[in-house]
Amino acid sequence: MHYSSHTNQSILKALAEQFQAFHKTLGTRSVASANTNPVEVEFPEKGMTFDQLNRLISEQVRPHLSASNGGRYWGFVTGGANPIATYADWLVTTFNQNVSKGGDSIASEIEQQALHWLCELFILPKTFNGIFTTGATAANVLAAFTARQYAGHQQNIDVTQSGMTGLDVAIFSATPHASMVKSLGFAGFGQNSWQKIACNPQDESMDVSALDNALTHCKCASKVVIASAATVTGTDFDDIAAIAALCKKHQAWLHVDAAFGIFERLVNGESGKTRGIELADSITLDCHKWLNVPYDCGVFLTQHMDLLKQCCDVSAPYLVTPENTLSYMSMGIENSRRFRAFPVWATLLAYGKHGIANNINSNIRHAKQLAQWLHHSDKYQLLKPCELNVVLFKPNSEVVGISSGECMANLNASGQVLLTPGVWQGEPIIRAALSNWATTDEDVTQVISALDAIT
Ligand SMILES: Cc1ncc(COP(=O)(O)O)c(C=O)c1O
The missing domain is CATH 3.90.1150.10 (Aspartate Aminotransferase, domain 1)
Known part of the structure; x- marks a missing residue:
C-alpha cells in the first residue's frame, strides 16, 4: 500500500472540504437521489492515489447521495446526525477502539457511563443495564434471545447450551414491528410463532382485556409478551403498566420495543404514554433515531443481565477475561465492536x-x-x-x-x-x-x- 501516515494531512484537509461541500448542499439537493447506479470503475490492480480517489468521491458519489441528513427526509423514522455526534463519530474512527472487553482502555467504562445516563434521561431505575447495538433490530434480537433463555429457565432447559427441543412458549403481541417478527425468526421461535392480540378500536395499541383472556387460557409452560411504545405507523402506545401487571400475574416475560417512543418520556415524563415501562423485563431503544447520532446505534436494556450473559457468553482460551472486567462480547452479538457509545456520550x-x-x-x-x-x-x-x-x-x-x-x-x-x-x-x-x-x-x-x- 502506498499510503502512509504522511497522507493524514491531506486526508484531514479533504475531510473538512467534503464536510463543507456536503453540508452546503443539504438544503438544496434533491432529498432522494435520482441516480443510484455507481459509476463503472474497474477494480484496479494498482491502487489509486488519494487525490484520484477523492475526486471520484466528489464527482461520482457525493452528488448522488440522499439528503437523509437534512431537514426534509421524512421517511421511515430517520434521525439526522447532530454536529457533536458527528464530531465524536469521526473520533471513534480515529481512535478505532475495539470495545469487546474492558481492561485496556477507558472506552468500555465510557459505554457504561453512557448507558447509565440514558437510563437517567429516560427515568429508568438503576436495575436496568445493557449494551449498545447496531440498532433496534439487533436489540430486538437480543430481546428474543433473553426471553427464550427466561422461558428455558422456567422449564429447566438451558436453551443456549442445549437448544430449544421441548421448549414450550407462547408469544403474544398486538402490533409488533417487523424487526421484532424477524427477531423471533432468528431466535428459532419462527416468524409466525406469535399470537395476535386484538387492538383497541381505531388504533394499533393492544386491547389489554384480550391479552388478559389469552394469558389466562394459555396452557403453555412459558409466556412472552411483546409490547409497543410506539407502533411505527400509528405511533400508538400499549398500556404498559396494565400489561406489566398481567405479565407479573402470569409470570410472563415483558419486552417493550420503544425504539423511538421512549423519547416521549422527555415530553410527558413517567406518567405519560410510556407509563409502566420501568416494569419491563427488557427494552429496545434507538439512538440513531431520535437522539440524532450517526448510524448505526441502538440499545438493548434489561433488568436480567444474568440471562443476557448466559445467551451471549462462550468460552475460548484466548478470550478469557479477568474477573470483574467488563466483557461486551459476553453481552451481545458481536465479539469485536465499534466504540459506538461515544457519539451518544458526547451528545x-x-x-x-x-x-x-x-x-x-x-x-x-x-x-x-x-x-x-x-x-x-x-x-x-x-x-x-x-x-x-x-x-x-x-x-x-x-x-x-x-x-x-x-x-x-x-x-x-x-x-x-x-x-x-x-x-x-x-x-x-x-x-x-x-x-x-x-x-x-x-x-x-x-x-x-x-x-x-x-x-
Ligand atoms: C418500533 C421500531 N422498532 C424497531 C425498528 C427497527 O429499527 P432499526 O432500523 O434501527 O433496526 C424501528 C424502525 O423504525 C421501529 O420504529
Whole structure:
C-alpha cells in the first residue's frame, strides 16, 4: 500500500472540504437521489492515489447521495446526525477502539457511563443495564434471545447450551414491528410463532382485556409478551403498566420495543404514554433515531443481565477475561465492536436533558403543524390526529385524482421531501415521520408548498 501516515494531512484537509461541500448542499439537493447506479470503475490492480480517489468521491458519489441528513427526509423514522455526534463519530474512527472487553482502555467504562445516563434521561431505575447495538433490530434480537433463555429457565432447559427441543412458549403481541417478527425468526421461535392480540378500536395499541383472556387460557409452560411504545405507523402506545401487571400475574416475560417512543418520556415524563415501562423485563431503544447520532446505534436494556450473559457468553482460551472486567462480547452479538457509545456520550454531555428534549419538542411541533395544514386542505385527508412525530395522510381522491402511491411517488420525485408508505386501517397511506434535529420552520413551509402543488 502506498499510503502512509504522511497522507493524514491531506486526508484531514479533504475531510473538512467534503464536510463543507456536503453540508452546503443539504438544503438544496434533491432529498432522494435520482441516480443510484455507481459509476463503472474497474477494480484496479494498482491502487489509486488519494487525490484520484477523492475526486471520484466528489464527482461520482457525493452528488448522488440522499439528503437523509437534512431537514426534509421524512421517511421511515430517520434521525439526522447532530454536529457533536458527528464530531465524536469521526473520533471513534480515529481512535478505532475495539470495545469487546474492558481492561485496556477507558472506552468500555465510557459505554457504561453512557448507558447509565440514558437510563437517567429516560427515568429508568438503576436495575436496568445493557449494551449498545447496531440498532433496534439487533436489540430486538437480543430481546428474543433473553426471553427464550427466561422461558428455558422456567422449564429447566438451558436453551443456549442445549437448544430449544421441548421448549414450550407462547408469544403474544398486538402490533409488533417487523424487526421484532424477524427477531423471533432468528431466535428459532419462527416468524409466525406469535399470537395476535386484538387492538383497541381505531388504533394499533393492544386491547389489554384480550391479552388478559389469552394469558389466562394459555396452557403453555412459558409466556412472552411483546409490547409497543410506539407502533411505527400509528405511533400508538400499549398500556404498559396494565400489561406489566398481567405479565407479573402470569409470570410472563415483558419486552417493550420503544425504539423511538421512549423519547416521549422527555415530553410527558413517567406518567405519560410510556407509563409502566420501568416494569419491563427488557427494552429496545434507538439512538440513531431520535437522539440524532450517526448510524448505526441502538440499545438493548434489561433488568436480567444474568440471562443476557448466559445467551451471549462462550468460552475460548484466548478470550478469557479477568474477573470483574467488563466483557461486551459476553453481552451481545458481536465479539469485536465499534466504540459506538461515544457519539451518544458526547451528545448527552453537549445537549443535556433540556437540549435533547428541545429537539424532540421541535419535531413534534413541526409534525403537528403539518397535520394541521393537511386537516384544513381540501386536497388531503389527515387520517389520525398527530400526537407525536408521525403524520398519516392520503390524497383526497375527489379533488386529486391519484392514489396514495402515485401521490407519494410524485412528491418524492419533486426532490422537496422524502416520504414512505404505510397501511392504516387496511388502506394504503402516506407517512411523514419527523425525527431530525435539523428540520426548520422553512422546511415545513417548503414541504407544505410541495404538497399543495400536487394536482
Ligand atoms: C418500533 C421500531 N422498532 C424497531 C425498528 C427497527 O429499527 P432499526 O432500523 O434501527 O433496526 C424501528 C424502525 O423504525 C421501529 O420504529
